[in-house]
Amino acid sequence: MTTMTDTSVRFREFKMPDVGEGLTEAEILKWYVQPGDTVTDGQVVCEVETAKAAVELPIPFDGVVHELRFPEGTTVDVGEVIIVVDVAPGSDAAAPVQAPVAAPAEPAAASPAGVAPQEAPQGRRPVLVGYGVVEGSTKRRPRKGAEPATAAVEAVQRELNGQGPAPVVAKSRPLAKPPVRKLAKDLGIDLDGVTPTGPDGVITREDVHAAATSAAPVTPAPAPAGAVGGAATAPAEPYAEDAPYAGDASYQAPQPVAAAVPGARETRIPVKGVRKAIAQAMVTSAFTAPHVTEFVTVDITRTMKLVAELKEDKDLAGVRVNPLLLIAKALLVAVKRNPGVNATWDEANQEIVQKHYVNLGIAAATPRGLIVPNIKDAQDKTLPELGSALGELVATAREGKTSPAAMAGGTLTITNVGVFGVDTGTPILNPGESAILAVGSIKLQPWVHKGRVKPRQVTTLALSFDHRLIDGELGSRFLADVAAILEQPKRLITWG
Incomplete structure (x- = not known):
């Protein structure tokens, strides 16, 4: 079920839908887009976890991402606006793009999540959504994989000088199933840096574990309370063919166990x-x-x-x-x-x-x-x-x-x-x-x-x-x- 509301001719809001039957909330596991990214009707923009399953949410219209209302890991009620999309980028009513709320904060650079957009000063040229302002002291931290800052500025200048539209650099999304994405998140592994071995370039659980092993330091660093560690990979066939319940639905891979902080007597795990x-x-x-x-x-x-x-x-x-x-x-x-x-x-x-x-x-x-x-x-x-x-x-x-x-x-x-x-x-x-x-x-x-x-x-x-x-x-x-x-x-x- 798609739920959306027109806030104006230009900006459209996408609300957290009820992806099940009577669900009241869902947790945002991962954003696949950031402010400034171009999205198309049907494109998956985020993965959410409901009370029983992980679900990928597609956006129901075209445009440029203007704002992400909640960071990853936030539990959001059904009906809350989670993303605002500029469906008419480049118009005179442009507003500055907010810093991506899902990204880590930078000292005195990125604007905090939830701050209302500031109006552009009079006399300043319109801000191009996705690139920030050309002049001024405020800078937006470039996303991983984006164009170098100089190239982005040159693209903006071309647009302002009437030399053609500024190109939008699309970031390809790593191919992986939702459980593999969740495992990578639990282990703190960026899927962009994982080498896929599955068919058609799909990242597997083994690839994530291999990346976690290669990235692990020789001396384990203390993990924050509640951090989730890796789970052992279950064999493809847990029991022999002639065993009574081989392949039964109720046998699955072991659940990830929370990593203990060295020297700590307790580990607290959020219940969600x-x-x-x-x-x-x-x-x-x-x-x-x-x-x-x-x-x-x-x-x-x-x-x-x-x-x-x-x-x-x-x-x-x-x-x-x-x-x-x-x-x-x-x-x-x-x-x-x-x-x-x-x-x-x-x-x-x-x-x-x-x-x-x-x-x-x-x-x-x-x-x-x-x-x-x-x-x-x-x-x-x-x-x-x-x-x-x-x-x-x-x-x-x-x-x-x-x-x-x-x-x-x-x-x-x-x-x-x-x-x-x-x-x-x-x-x-x-x-x-x-x-x-x-x-x-x-x-x-x-x-x-x-x-x-x-x-x-x-x-x-x-x-x-x-x-x-x-x-x-x-x-x-x-x-x-x-x-x-x-x-x-x-x-x-x-x-x-």
Whole structure:
């Protein structure tokens, strides 16, 4: 959604849009432009981080950047003006360009952020946006990669003497995905100085780590409190192909750890962005919905055999088949048998809203924090379609491209703690949802099978649900159905 307001015929304001559904604020991670840069309709001007994802914002009109209202790292409310663009550069109503607020301050040279533009003295020629004044004592610090000062002055003089328009030097933007840009920012690495090794000149995480290693001093310098250090690069495939949860959505690269100041006993990390949203959501959920958690331990040896068989099925070629796929399908069949679990509590109207669709959430731990993207209308998908949707969800989450819309409107969630070797847990509901299923690790255990003790593949399921919506009987039947399907996967056909 684009939000903008005409402040005059010449200057147009671009406001922080609601890039999700009902978001109220976003943090400016990085500006890709500075005052004086020429922008075109659709050009990305900044990257912002919402409560759940990083989003690049395009400008909706052409012009020259006049002012950046907020520096990088600032949290801005939706609807606040973040950038002012001169859509008619060179007109007589020109105003001096303000110093870029995102750049470090210079002693007595750059004007502070937020200072109102000063009117040009009478008799002085119009100021060319992007180059500053020709005469006077005020100078603007040249941006990295810009023309030398003498060349800029000559360009201005050519414009003032009627010898043609002053050329605008465009600065090329390094190619990198949002998570890589965030990593570079955390490590204090300028992407302009990083040598790309990815396809088509794209900078990878490994390139950023290599640049950080080469730039690191022999003796570590003290880091400011809360500074973020680098994270170890996760292997492309965290587990072997035959491991129970290889490639599951809930396994991601380790999160960056705050660098400790040598000799310090504590490190303070600002709570903002995704971590702030997680904290608020969990507190709201825990103290609003009365949680009940039930557990069941089940023999899923037959499901694991079916997973192995489906991997060899030509009809599923190209689809990533793993236990999560069959667990998701089992949950959808159990919902069909117990539709009352798929509902929402409407506090304002004191109503239970029964959902006739399932937007199946998959909790994923990413470097930005916990996110829960969901598969829309999962109940209508065949097994291959569900597998493809899960694969796309995993790939998008790993690349940090999950959109706010993909995380909105969930009805039920699966969280896989087993990928970390954990037997089970008591998950907290995703706000607005009625139930969440936690899946523990799958292990060989002694189990009584056909009257004899044998080693079997066993896991523990934990179901947390909102007791306002779901009584103990309904929750127990639903969890028992999921377990029964995983114990006898042929029930996917007989019950589905």
